[in-house]
Amino acid sequence: MAEHNKLGKEGEKLATEFLESKGYTILKKNFRYQKAEIDIIAKKDNVVIAVEVKTRSTPEFGDPQNFVKPKQILSLVKAIDHYVIENDLDVEIRFDIIAIIKNASGTRIEHLDDAFYHF
Numbered sequence: 001m002a003e004h005n006k007l008g009k010e011g012e013k014l015a016t017e018f019l020e021s022k023g024y025t026i027l028k029k030n031f032r033y034q035k036a037e038i039d040i041i042a043k044k045d046n047v048v049i050a051v052e053v054k055t056r057s058t059p060e061f062g063d064p065q066n067f068v069k070p071k072q073i074l075s076l077v078k079a080i081d082h083y084v085i086e087n088d089l090d091v092e093i094r095f096d097i098i099a100i101i102k103n104a105s106g107t108r109i110e111h112l113d114d115a116f117y118h119f
Contacts, residue, residue: 007055008055012039014102014107015053015100018109019042022044024042024049031083033078033079033082038083047093048093048094049093050083050093051095052068054097055101056102065099073095073116095115096113097115098110099112
């Protein structure tokens with residue numbers, strides 16, 4: 001596996017552990033619909049959260065959350081709509097980003113809730 005893929009998988013694991021420690025229930029990981037993949041689908045209270053995890057080894061080229069582009073956002077919206085319909089859920093939906101910087105100096109995790117409204 002390529003080094004960036006390993007870092008991405010490690011980031012998803014860290015994000016899952018982070019969310020669980022904050023009281024979120026993980027419903028699904030790596031949910032695919034058409035060309036989209038939602039890294040984590042979680043639930044807290046009566047809100048289903050589509051979580052995009054962005055992991056980088058350095059912020060040198062920008063913060064991880066800045067790499068979520070409008071086209072990807074549209075794909076994620078379609079994917080979570082499909083998930084909600086497929087599972088016959090009547091819930092509020094939210095989109096979060098978990099931005100992780102992980103390197104020899106340590107790990108920084110930033111959770112941006114309602115993240116698509118921050119752009």
